[in-house]
Amino acid sequence: MSEPVTFFRKALLYWYKPDARPMPWKGESNPYLIWLSEIILQQTRVEQGWDYYLKFKNKYPTVFDLARVSQDELLKDWQGLGYYSRANNLHQAAKYIVEHYNGKFPDNYKDILALKGVGTYTAAAIASFAYQLPYAVVDGNVIRIWSRYEGVEIPTDTKDGKRRIQELAEQGLDRENPGIYNQAIMDFGATVCKPKNPFCKNCPLQINCKAFSMGKVEELPIKSKKIKRKKRYFNYLIIKKNTYLFLEKRNDKDIWKNLYQFPLIETREVVEDENINDFELKIKMLVNANYNLINKTSISIQKLTHRDIITRFFMIELSDDNYLANRYLKIEKEALKNFAFPKIIQNFIKDNGLYF
Ligand code: SF4
Numbered sequence: 001m002s003e004p005v006t007f008f009r010k011a012l013l014y015w016y017k018p019d020a021r022p023m024p025w026k027g028e029s030n031p032y033l034i035w036l037s038e039i040i041l042q043q044t045r046v047e048q049g050w051d052y053y054l055k056f057k058n059k060y061p062t063v064f065d066l067a068r069v070s071q072d073e074l075l076k077d078w079q080g081l082g083y084y085s086r087a088n089n090l091h092q093a094a095k096y097i098v099e100h101y102n103g104k105f106p107d108n109y110k111d112i113l114a115l116k117g118v119g120t121y122t123a124a125a126i127a128s129f130a131y132q133l134p135y136a137v138v139d140g141n142v143i144r145i146w147s148r149y150e151g152v153e154i155p156t157d158t159k160d161g162k163r164r165i166q167e168l169a170e171q172g173l174d175r176e177n178p179g180i181y182n183q184a185i186m187d188f189g190a191t192v193c194k195p196k197n198p199f200c201k202n203c204p205l206q207i208n209c210k211a212f213s214m215g216k217v218e219e220l221p222i223k224s225k226k227i228k229r230k231k232r233y234f235n236y237l238i239i240k241k242n243t244y245l246f247l248e249k250r251n252d253k254d255i256w257k258n259l260y261q262f263p264l265i266e267t268r269e270v271v272e273d274e275n276i277n278d279f280e281l282k283i284k285m286l287v288n289a290n291y292n293l294i295n296k297t298s299i300s301i302q303k304l305t306h307r308d309i310i311t312r313f314f315m316i317e318l319s320d321d322n323y324l325a326n327r328y329l330k331i332e333k334e335a336l337k338n339f340a341f342p343k344i345i346q347n348f349i350k351d352n353g354l355y356f
Helices: 003-015 031-041 046-059 063-068 071-078 085-101 109-113 120-131 140-149 159-172 178-191 210-214 273-287 333-338 343-352
Strands: 230-240 244-249 264-267 291-296 300-303 307-318 329-332
Touching (some): 031 085, 031 120, 063 085, 071 085, 140 159, 230 273, 230 343, 244 333, 264 273, 300 343, 307 343
Antiparallel strands (some): 300 307
16 A cells, blocks of 8 residues: 555544534434435534524434334424435435345445435445444545545546446555544545635645645646536416415426425526516416416526526415316415425515515
8 A cells, every 4th residue: 555545644634623513413423414414414513403403303213213204394494494305315225224224224235335315425424433344435525535536637527437446445445443534534525625715834744735836736637528507497376365375295206306396397597577478378278267367476597506596486366276276286375385396485475474
């Protein structure tokens, strides 16, 4: 093993102070709670995930509690965290653990990795934190640290780049203390070797860091593909009949699965006020009754990882809801608080109060 890699491990562990960055799941050895924290933290900042973790830990202290809850209630508890497929996967995996393992969390990497919603990073984190199994975590932090430290100039999103980073991560791992080592490298990526403005000046690895000596810290890691952002145009109809509103559950293989929404008309472009007549034909087809368009909002945008959801809301009063009531969920306005919605709808409900 090369000297710089040995140095890396020693310097990293010497630098690491577990208490310097306290978090409620740090030092936890219960695999169920580690799993819970890791799923919550996927695509979520630590500050945001903190309260949710405590809430879930209190409300669902065991995998049985999580398996037992209804999907709607779980999604309601998850509301605000985004990336709702995580909650759906969490629920399915909890049921699987109860049914197939009698509620005992799997204790080997292969079975942990087989759980719904668990990728290699999460499996390595659980295996090393809960069972001290020698698996190195590899996420954006780890890719960045190793790319810079070893000056990896192969794009890290290619097969060769991924293989090189995986090799380095495994070589660097402290096989005696994989849990502590993995926690250390994660903290190091979050606080020292950060994506922007890393603290190279006081970095304990600086002496052997190739990116630092080559002046390439800002350039690494390299990515080959620029992800193209897609745009989608969602037009929601807030349809009112007396004190009732209408909802539907998103069931397709699409974003926001199992969350609720108002009746949706998706279009290929923004519905401009000049084209409102064409759009009203679509409304007419959806409601199949006479209606009045009372109000409409300007656009709001929710940015997801690879796409922008561009949304307008149209408030409508309906004369006859026979057709609609057979196709949508008819609820009292006050009952809106019982449903889990995508953030853009949740914000709309909160900000506008649905006043007609
Ligand atoms: Fe990262 Fe800078 Fe340290 Fe290199 S010297 S490991 S780039 S913080």
